[in-house]
Amino acid sequence: MAEYRSMSEEELRERVRALLAEVHPEQVDAVGFRQKQFDHGLAWVHFPEGHGGLGLSPKLNLVVHDEIARHSKVVHGDPPASVIGIGMGAPVVLTYGSEEMKKRLLPKIFTGEEIWCQLFSEPSAGSDVAGLATSAVRDGDHWIVNGQKVWTTVAHLSRWGMLLARTNPDVPKHDGLSYFVLDMHAPGVEVRPLYQITGEAEFNEVFMTDVRIPHDHMLGKEGQGWRVAITTLMNERVAIGGGGSKRKGGGATAQLLKLWRERKPGALSPGQEAILRDRVTRSYIDNELLRLTAQRARAAQKAGNPGPEGSVAKLAQAEINKRMWELALDVLGGDGLAFEAGYELRQSAGRPQNVEALAKYQFLRSRANSIEGGTSEIMRNILGERVLGLPGEPRVDKDVAWKEVPRS
Amino acid sequence: MSIDFSFTEEHDELRATVRAFLESHSDEAAVREQMSTDRGYDPEVWRQLAEQMGLAGLLIPEEHGGAGMGCVELGVVMEEMGRALLCAPYLGTAVFATNALQHCADETTRKELLVGIAAGRTTATLAHAEPNGRWDLAGIELQAKAADGGFTLSGEKRWVLDGHTADVMLVAARSDEGLSLFRVDAGASGLVRTLVPTLDTTRKLASLRFDRTPAQRVSTGDQSEAFARVLAIGGAALAAEQVGGAQKCLEMAVDYAKTRLQFGRPIGSYQAIKHKCADMLVEVEFAKSAAYAACFGAAGEAEDFLETAALAKATCSEVYFHAAAENIQIHGGMGFTWELPCHLYFKRAKASDLFLGDAAHHREVLAGLVGI
Numbered sequence: 001m002a003e004y005r006s007m008s009e010e011e012l013r014e015r016v017r018a019l020l021a022e023v024h025p026e027q028v029d030a031v032g033f034r035q036k037q038f039d040h041g042l043a044w045v046h047f048p049e050g051h052g053g054l055g056l057s058p059k060l061n062l063v064v065h066d067e068i069a070r071h072s073k074v075v076h077g078d079p080p081a082s083v084i085g086i087g088m089g090a091p092v093v094l095t096y097g098s099e100e101m102k103k104r105l106l107p108k109i110f111t112g113e114e115i116w117c118q119l120f121s122e123p124s125a126g127s128d129v130a131g132l133a134t135s136a137v138r139d140g141d142h143w144i145v146n147g148q149k150v151w152t153t154v155a156h157l158s159r160w161g162m163l164l165a166r167t168n169p170d171v172p173k174h175d176g177l178s179y180f181v182l183d184m185h186a187p188g189v190e191v192r193p194l195y196q197i198t199g200e201a202e203f204n205e206v207f208m209t210d211v212r213i214p215h216d217h218m219l220g221k222e223g224q225g226w227r228v229a230i231t232t233l234m235n236e237r238v239a240i241g242g243g244g245s246k247r248k249g250g251g252a253t254a255q256l257l258k259l260w261r262e263r264k265p266g267a268l269s270p271g272q273e274a275i276l277r278d279r280v281t282r283s284y285i286d287n288e289l290l291r292l293t294a295q296r297a298r299a300a301q302k303a304g305n306p307g308p309e310g311s312v313a314k315l316a317q318a319e320i321n322k323r324m325w326e327l328a329l330d331v332l333g334g335d336g337l338a339f340e341a342g343y344e345l346r347q348s349a350g351r352p353q354n355v356e357a358l359a360k361y362q363f364l365r366s367r368a369n370s371i372e373g374g375t376s377e378i379m380r381n382i383l384g385e386r387v388l389g390l391p392g393e394p395r396v397d398k399d400v401a402w403k404e405v406p407r408s
Numbered sequence: 409m410s411i412d413f414s415f416t417e418e419h420d421e422l423r424a425t426v427r428a429f430l431e432s433h434s435d436e437a438a439v440r441e442q443m444s445t446d447r448g449y450d451p452e453v454w455r456q457l458a459e460q461m462g463l464a465g466l467l468i469p470e471e472h473g474g475a476g477m478g479c480v481e482l483g484v485v486m487e488e489m490g491r492a493l494l495c496a497p498y499l500g501t502a503v504f505a506t507n508a509l510q511h512c513a514d515e516t517t518r519k520e521l522l523v524g525i526a527a528g529r530t531t532a533t534l535a536h537a538e539p540n541g542r543w544d545l546a547g548i549e550l551q552a553k554a555a556d557g558g559f560t561l562s563g564e565k566r567w568v569l570d571g572h573t574a575d576v577m578l579v580a581a582r583s584d585e586g587l588s589l590f591r592v593d594a595g596a597s598g599l600v601r602t603l604v605p606t607l608d609t610t611r612k613l614a615s616l617r618f619d620r621t622p623a624q625r626v627s628t629g630d631q632s633e634a635f636a637r638v639l640a641i642g643g644a645a646l647a648a649e650q651v652g653g654a655q656k657c658l659e660m661a662v663d664y665a666k667t668r669l670q671f672g673r674p675i676g677s678y679q680a681i682k683h684k685c686a687d688m689l690v691e692v693e694f695a696k697s698a699a700y701a702a703c704f705g706a707a708g709e710a711e712d713f714l715e716t717a718a719l720a721k722a723t724c725s726e727v728y729f730h731a732a733a734e735n736i737q738i739h740g741g742m743g744f745t746w747e748l749p750c751h752l753y754f755k756r757a758k759a760s761d762l763f764l765g766d767a768a769h770h771r772e773v774l775a776g777l778v779g780i
Contacts, residue, residue, distance in 0.1 A: 248712070249778070260780065278768065281775040285719055292413075292697035299413040309697070312690040377679070383689055384682035388662050391677040 004046065004057045012060055016042060016067040025068065030076035034111040043110045047094060051106050081112025084153065089116040089162060093181070096219035096228055101181070105160065114159040119149040119182065119206055120229065124407050127378045129164075130173045130226055131397070131407065134208065136165035136180065143167070143180065143218070145188075145211040151372075155191045155204035158184045163213075164229050167222055169403040176402050177225030181217045188212075197364045199343035246291070252362075253287040255355050256280065256324055259331050267333055279327050286320040308387050315379040318369035325366045328359040336360070413700055415484075423484050429461055430492035436749050439610060442495035443752075446603055447573055448612035449496045457496065458528025464502050465526025467510070472519060473526040479641060483648035483703030490652030493752055495610050497531045500569030503645045504638065505532035508578045511634040512589040517626040521576060533574040535565035535616055536639070543765035544773075545632055550581040552590060552623060559583065559590060559625055561618040562598075567763065571614030572603040579616075579623060586630030590623035597621060608759035610752060640717035643764055644702035647717075650724035650760055651692070651699045657731040657753050658688045661738040668740075681738060688731050695727035715777045722770035725761035732757035 023036045037043055038052040045060050047053025069075050080086045090109050093102060108114040125132035134147025145165055155161065161182040168176035182189070188211035193201035220228040249257065260280050268276065290313065297310040329336040339360055341352065352358045370376040384390045397405045433453045442449055458464035466482055468474020475481075482503070489498060506525060509518045509532075524530030540547055552559040561581060571577065579590040592599060598619035606613050662685050665676030675681045702720035705713040732754040736743035743750040761767060774780075 257780065277775060277780060278771055281771045281778075281780050284778060284780060285723060285771070285774070288719060289694040289697055289723065292701050293694055296413045296697050296700065303414060308689060309693045312693045315686070316690050316694065377683070380683040380686035381679065383686035384676070388685055388689060390662065390665060390682050390685060391674045393677055393679070394673065 005055050007054065007056050007060070009060070009063050012045070012054075012056070012063050013067045015040065015054075016064055017071070020068070020071050025072040025074045025076050030081070031111045031113055033076045035107065038107050038110050044090065047090075047106075051094060051102055052110055077110075077112060082109060082115040082154075084118055084162075085109040085112075085114065085116035085160075088118060089160065092162065092179075092219060092228060096179070097181075098216060101216070105181070108159075115154055115157045117152050117155045117158040117161045117184070117206075119152060119155075119161045119163040121151045122148060123150050127375055129229075130177065131402070131405065132164060132166060132177070133407065134163075134165045135169070136167045136178060136213070138167070138215075139212075141215045142212045143178075143215065145180075145182070145208045145213060147208055149206040149208070150194065150203070152191075152204045152206050153202065155184065155206050156193065160184060161206070162229075164225050166402065167225075170401050171223075172399055173397060173402045173405065174226045175223055177229070178222050179219045179225040179228040180213050181219060182208075182211070182213060183217075186211050186213070193345075193347065195345045197367060198361060199341075200346050200348040202348040248288065248291070249284070251287070252321070252324060253284055255358060256283055256328055256331075258355050259328055259359060263331055264333065264335070276327075276331060280331070283320075283324045283327055286324070290317055290320060308383075311383060311387050314374060315376055315383065318376055318379075321362075321369050322366045325359060325362040329363050332356065332359060336363075413697075413704065415480075419480065419484055422481060423488060426461070426463070426485055426488040427491075429457070430488055430494060433457075434492045434494045434496075436752075439493045439495055439749075439752065443609040446612075448570065448609075454496055454531075455528050457498075458526070462526075463498070464528050465522070466502060467506050468522045468526045472522040474522065475526075479644060479703045479706035482645055483699060486645045486648040487652035487655075487699075490649030490756075491656045493610050493653070493749075493756060497533070497570040497574065499611070499642070499646065499649070500533035500571075500574060501525055501531045504534035504536075504569065504642050505574075505576070505578055507638045507641050508534045508589060508635075511638050512631045513578075513591075513626040514628060517591060517624075524575075530576060531570060531574045532576040532578060533569045533571055534638070534642075535568045535571065535577050535579045537565065537567045539564055539566055543769055545587065545636060548580050548582065548587060550579070550618075552581045552583045552588065552625070553620075554584070559623045560598075560620045561590065561592065561623045562620055563618055565616040565618075567604075568614050568616050570612050571616050572601045572612065577616065578626075579618075580631075580635060581623075583625060585625075585628070587632045587635055588625050589627040589631055589635075591626045592618070592621060592623050596623075606759065608755040610756055611759060636714065639764065640714050641706050643721040643770070644699070644706050644717045646760055646764060647695075647699040647702055647720035647724035650728040650757070651695050653753055653756060653760075654688075654692050654695055654724070654728040654731040657728075657735040657750075657757075658685070658692050660750070660753075661685060661688065661731075661735045664739055675738075684734050684738060688734055691727045691730060695724045698723040715774055718770045718774040718777065721764065722767040722774065725767040725770070728757040729754075729761050 019037060019040045019042055023033055025033045041049055041052065041054040042064050043052030045054045045056040045064060046058035048055050065075065086109060090106060093105050109116065120129050122132045122134060134145065134149065136143040136145045147165065161184050163180040163182040164177055165180060166176050167178040188209040190207040192205045194203045194205050195201050293309050294313060300306045300309060341357060341361065352361050385392055462475045463485060465474030466477050466485060470476040509521055521530060521532060525532060536548065537543060538547060538549055540549060550561060550563045552561055561579060565579060575594050577592045579592055581588060581590055598621040600617040602615045604613045604615055665681050665685060666674055668675050698720040702716045705716040736750045736754055739748060739750055742748050
């Protein structure tokens with residue numbers, strides 16, 4: 001990675017105070033403040049000067065946030081308007097984009113004026129993302145894109161998409177991909193909500209028909225798309241696996257215990273009660289083990305000695321969460337038959353507050369935990385092969401041109 | 409509470425030293441030799457373990473000749489012993505009896521016995537369970553009778569670790585002061601000690617029958633609270649031992665899956681086997697978190713230690729058994745033979761699950777403490 005120049009924490013705080021003297025978060029809107037924050041190099045201090053940074057260590061970003069919070073009740077962009085833009089878009093543009101693209105794209109990612117989405121998964125390319133079929137064909141200084149993407153969060157709100165498309169079908173799958181920044185307002189881009197098991201749409205489908213992308217919107221070289229994408233994918237998996245409660249008996253466990261303690265008196269026979277009680281205790285233990293293992297992983301990380309404890313969270317959490325909400329419905333018993341929220345197809349509006357409604361919602365939503373960001377089966381392959389060193393399966397798509405590989 | 413899980417360099421060194429000792433003094437051949445004897449351990453190895461390694465007195469204060477260490481170090485040692493299936497009176501002497509002395513016994517007895525234990529001269533054990541089959545404190549029904557200024561015991565204790573060889577038996581029984589601790593020495597009158605043929609022959613258990621056996625009460629006042637803590641520390645130590653065994657089973661299974669070829673490729677390349685191994689890995693990592701939390705909790709006298717200890721014993725019992733069972737399955741027919749050591753771990757796993765109360769018992773304890 002890059003070398004960072006050094007700056008004392010105090011000097012950095014001084015710079016933040018200079019920014020605050022010029023424009024105060026309590027007196028302007030998010031865009032107004034964050035534009036100035038960007039200009040002062042205080043957006044992401046590990047970025048170079050002129051691109052919202054000062055070339056400092058990324059650790060110092062916390063100092064900026066802390067100093068703003070110290071002087072203002074409002075901290076704009078916490079959480080950011082475009083999580084994907086900040087977390088994945090900005091780093092990839094900085095690493096692979098032209099000077100002109102950086103100038104055009106980075107400020108508006110930071111201000112939140114432009115939302116970003118990620119266009120990787122396809123109906124025929126789920127776990128095997130690198131097998132994707134969306135094509136990009138060169139036409140002078142443009143590329144013509146045709147295909148369909150799926151599971152695209154916030155596509156309906158996005159101005160830009162990070163697109164992975166096949167530019168060469170005649171080479172093995174990883175070698176024929178290229179990475180583009182797609183203007184979501186371009187002609188031929190159509191976004192449709194994807195309604196899921198709960199009736200709401202957290203995701204979209206994106207259809208691309210003869211969409212023209214300028215060649216200079218390609219990030220990295222032609223055929224290097226997989227390498228560019230891999231960083232983004234790793235960030236996603238870390239983001240999904242890192243959860244769990246920080247406090248004993250907190251988070252989802254607290255909700256389950258609340259349901260259990262408020263169960264309908266007399267509804268269960270002593271035998272049923274004993275069985276359910278043991279399942280609730282098991283669930284309590286499961287969540288404690290997740291919490292303790294995350295704690296152990298952090299300690300090992302801090303000691304510079306990370307082991308397998310950090311790799312097991314994604315798989316374990318998915319399975320534990322599903323089991324827990326199944327149990328929650330059993331605790332509700334007959335009342336689990338009702339689904340008061342209904343299934344009107346609609347945009348996602350977040351999670352219900354009421355504990356019973358939450359249990360019913362999560363009973364359905366948690367099915368995705370073992371699919372999104374790497375299925376549990378893929379996670380078991382990764383643990384088996386990368387952590388335990390077991391040999392891989394024989395591959396039928398290795399060293400074979402993508403177009404020769406059977407697809408569904 | 410939040411636990412700082414950081415093992416220090418000293419812990420790592422301790423682990424390496426104990427592992428090296430056990431690799432040379434408790435390899436599979438040594439385990440098989442000792443498990444077929446009635447005594448169940450090699451006195452020479454026990455002597456070295458106490459004298460050279462200072463492990464018998466690990467928890468014993470330096471003033472009594474011990475190493476003055478705590479439950480984190482004990483966890484490290486137990487994990488290694490579980491991995492090696494060490495045959496020794498360690499759990500009875502250095503864990504249960506030592507903790508019972510430290511938490512329940514009067515100063516004179518404590519000093520006298522701890523000095524002998526630390527030096528490797530004395531083996532001791534704790535007699536707790538009874539024919540009623542219970543592992544909780546209410547299951548301790550044996551009533552001591554006052555006689556001639558002392559006490560006598562009449563009745564039976566079951567599943568006593570090394571009860572047939574221990575020099576000193578610390579017996580939990582009821583007296584006018586409530587739950588009390590009594591000392592009975594080997595050779596006491598009316599005492600019959602019977603070695604039980606056990607499922608797991610690497611750890612010897614005995615029945616103790618008392619018939620008007622003179623016993624010295626060595627505690628003052630009701631010991632219920634202290635005794636609960638003694639059992640919880642024992643559970644935490646046993647959980648650490650289970651983690652060591654489970655990790656070893658995982659390693660054996662993975663090694664075999666890498667080298668065993670069927671249909672022209674290693675069986676570990678099949679997802680049916682690979683996914684079993686991945687699930688074992690997750691479970692073993694979780695078991696480590698539980699056992700370490702309990703050992704750190706015991707060492708730091710965490711207020712929720714009894715909860716964590718119950719959680720650890722419940723978790724590690726199931727994880728070890730599952731790992732040992734899957735290890736046999738992955739080894740296929742060979743895993744079922746006497747020749748391979750898979751069955752030794754399988755038997756130890758089930759025995760250490762049942763001893764001190766199984767996983768369901770400990771979940772019940774936890775549920776009571778948490779209020780589920």
